[in-house]
Amino acid sequence: MKGAKIGLLLLILAFGSTVETAWRVRNHLGARGWGWFMMGGRFQGPSFTFKADQVEAVPSDTPVEVENAFGAVKIVQGPPGEVRIALRKVVFVATEDKARAYADRIQVQARREGGALRILTNRSDLERPSGADDEVGFETHFDVVVPPGTAVKVHNEHGAVDVADVARAEVSGSFDTVRVERVGGPAEIEARHGDVQARGIKGDLKVTNRHGDVTVEDIDGRATLDVQHGEVSARRVGGLLVSGAHGDVTAETVRGDLEVHDQHGAVRGIDVTGRATVETSFQGVTLDKVGGDASVHTEHGDVVLTDVKGAVDAQASFDDVTLTRVGGPVTVTVSHGAVRAHGLEKGARVRASGDEVVLDGFRGPVEIDAERAGVRLVPAGAISAAVKVTATHGAIELDVPAGSRIDVQASALSGEITTDVPGLSATQMSPGKLGATLGGGGNAVVLSTSHGDVRLRGAAAVAEKTP
Amino acid sequence: MARPFRPEVLVLGLTLIAVGVAWLLGNAGRIDLLATLRAWWPLTLVVWGVLELVAFALGRDARRSQ
Numbered sequence: 162m163k164g165a166k167i168g169l170l171l172l173i174l175a176f177g178s179t180v181e182t183a184w185r186v187r188n189h190l191g192a193r194g195w196g197w198f199m200m201g202g203r204f205q206g207p208s209f210t211f212k213a214d215q216v217e218a219v220p221s222d223t224p225v226e227v228e229n230a231f232g233a234v235k236i237v238q239g240p241p242g243e244v245r246i247a248l249r250k251v252v253f254v255a256t257e258d259k260a261r262a263y264a265d266r267i268q269v270q271a272r273r274e275g276g277a278l279r280i281l282t283n284r285s286d287l288e289r290p291s292g293a294d295d296e297v298g299f300e301t302h303f304d305v306v307v308p309p310g311t312a313v314k315v316h317n318e319h320g321a322v323d324v325a326d327v328a329r330a331e332v333s334g335s336f337d338t339v340r341v342e343r344v345g346g347p348a349e350i351e352a353r354h355g356d357v358q359a360r361g362i363k364g365d366l367k368v369t370n371r372h373g374d375v376t377v378e379d380i381d382g383r384a385t386l387d388v389q390h391g392e393v394s395a396r397r398v399g400g401l402l403v404s405g406a407h408g409d410v411t412a413e414t415v416r417g418d419l420e421v422h423d424q425h426g427a428v429r430g431i432d433v434t435g436r437a438t439v440e441t442s443f444q445g446v447t448l449d450k451v452g453g454d455a456s457v458h459t460e461h462g463d464v465v466l467t468d469v470k471g472a473v474d475a476q477a478s479f480d481d482v483t484l485t486r487v488g489g490p491v492t493v494t495v496s497h498g499a500v501r502a503h504g505l506e507k508g509a510r511v512r513a514s515g516d517e518v519v520l521d522g523f524r525g526p527v528e529i530d531a532e533r534a535g536v537r538l539v540p541a542g543a544i545s546a547a548v549k550v551t552a553t554h555g556a557i558e559l560d561v562p563a564g565s566r567i568d569v570q571a572s573a574l575s576g577e578i579t580t581d582v583p584g585l586s587a588t589q590m591s592p593g594k595l596g597a598t599l600g601g602g603g604n605a606v607v608l609s610t611s612h613g614d615v616r617l618r619g620a621a622a623v624a625e626k627t628p
Numbered sequence: 629m630a631r632p633f634r635p636e637v638l639v640l641g642l643t644l645i646a647v648g649v650a651w652l653l654g655n656a657g658r659i660d661l662l663a664t665l666r667a668w669w670p671l672t673l674v675v676w677g678v679l680e681l682v683a684f685a686l687g688r689d690a691r692r693s694q
Contacts, residue, residue, distance in 0.1 A: 169636045173643070173676075177669045184666045206660060255659075 203298025204231075208253045209260035217244045217271050219278055225307050226274075228281040230318040232302040233337070238326035239306030244278055246271065247304040254297055263297055277314075280305065310345070321355075329364070347382065356391075366398075374408075383417065400435070409444070418453070427462070436471070445480065454489065463498070472507075481516065490525070499534075508546060517555075531555055535613065540565075544604055552610040559608060560618045561585070566600035574611040582619035633686055635679035643672050 250267045252260040272279045282301050312329040321337040324330050329346035335353040347364030357375045365382035374392045383400035393410040400417030403410050406424040418435035421428050427444035436453035439446050445463040454471035457464050463480035472489035475482050482495050484502040491509035499516035508525025514532035521539045526546040535555035543564035550557050561582045571578050578595045589596030608615050654661025
């Protein structure tokens with residue numbers, strides 16, 4: 162036999178083996194269980210669509226429940242006194258005749274259960290293993306029109322859910338988008354592997370989602386979001402609580418408190434009227450315009466807070482903390498990062514290591530403990546409260562504006578103390594130590610560093626360097 | 629001088645055409661590609677065998693006529 166014949170024979174046998182293997186994989190490893198469209202299976206090939214409509218007369222305020230799988234569910238508002246059900250059946254078989262015969266077996270079931278109207282299909286009966294029809298795939302898409310003021314409950318698997326203009330909503334969905342809009346009362350949404358969008362909710366909103374983004378807007382009540390592996394975007398909400406991981410959180414215009422417990426996600430909050438409490442890791446936190454207190458804790462991320470009216474408690478590591486215009490007292494703890502603040506109205510307590518501490522334009526008492534870091538302090542006006550700074554391996558610089566009334570105790574181990582403050586009279590002076598008084602004293606200024614210098618700068622020097 | 633009849637060339641050509649057509653119909657949603665290939669691929673061996681027999685018969689007739 163020639164080489165070409167042997168080669169072709171091997172090629173054909175290899176081709177056949179590949180086809181046989183693929184066939185066995187598809188039919189014996191459970192392609193149906195892998196997902197809706199995975200490897201084709203029941204939802205591939207020619208399909209034919211059929212429609213069925215029915216109308217159910219209902220008393221007012223009858224709750225409506227819809228249960229579905231492998232298809233979309235859409236609920237909108239219509240005239241009172243009736244529920245209109247439109248079912249679109251999509252059958253995946255080779256010929257229209259077979260599809261029609263199968264579609265005739267797909268029935269809408271509208272049952273009165275516990276005062277509610279429950280709408281579903283007989284999918285569970287059709288999918289019961291019975292032989293030849295096991296491989297027939299079909300989608301069922303519901304369009305339901307409900308009376309005004311109807312409370313709805315939807316459970317859908319492998320299909321989109323769209324609910325609008327209802328009294329209250331309780332929705333669960335998977336593998337597609339869930340959208341809930343214009344709800345007169347509370348709404349509760351549970352989703353998997355799909356995005357969630359909720360807009361125009363008059364009551365409280367509760368969302369649980371896995372592997373999908375969540376967008377909420379115009380929520381009059383409080384929004385509680387539990388989101389894993391997805392981004393969160395919230396705008397115009399009446400209070401917001403977010404618990405999540407592996408996704409960023411953005412909140413704008415929160416009319417109430419903002420509380421975020423995140424991991425591996427950046428948090429950004431803008432215009433929060435109440436208190437802001439944020440904890441996350443491996444990403445930063447940015448808050449802008451907070452009406453109450455702000456408490457922020459992040460690991461391996463930076464903190465940027467701007468225009469906070471209340472107190473600030475910030476903890477960070479391996480990155481910087483930046484504060485601008487804070488109305489209340491500030492407490493900052495940062496390791497391996499800098500602290501830079503401007504416009505602190507009620508003083509600060511700072512523990513920092515690894516990078517500089519700069520407080521520019523502060524008022525009130527200041528207590529700073531810095532390791533391996535220099536400290537630079539520029540008061541907003543005459544010093545009128547205690548200032549205590551302890552540093553190691555870093556210099557301390559304090560500007561002393563005119564009119565300050567201070568008692569200075571400064572020490573610099575392995576460093577120098579210099580001062581050019583007009584009117585500062587020394588009461589004690591020795592190498593590495595200085596005791597002095599300005600303006601008759603009254604406010605303790607204790608500056609202590611090891612392996613660094615201490616410098617007190619007077620008003621002239623301040624004006625010269627910071628015009 | 630006419631080229632000798634080579635069944636393997638004909639088999640390769642017919643197989644390529646058949647696979648291409650089946651793939652096309654599969655993409656168009658007219659057939660289940662995998663099911664079709666799985667059902668009909670052994671026909672390639674059958675056709676090849678038939679063509680080998682035909683080639684043998686034609687070769688024997690040619691030798692007798694010489």
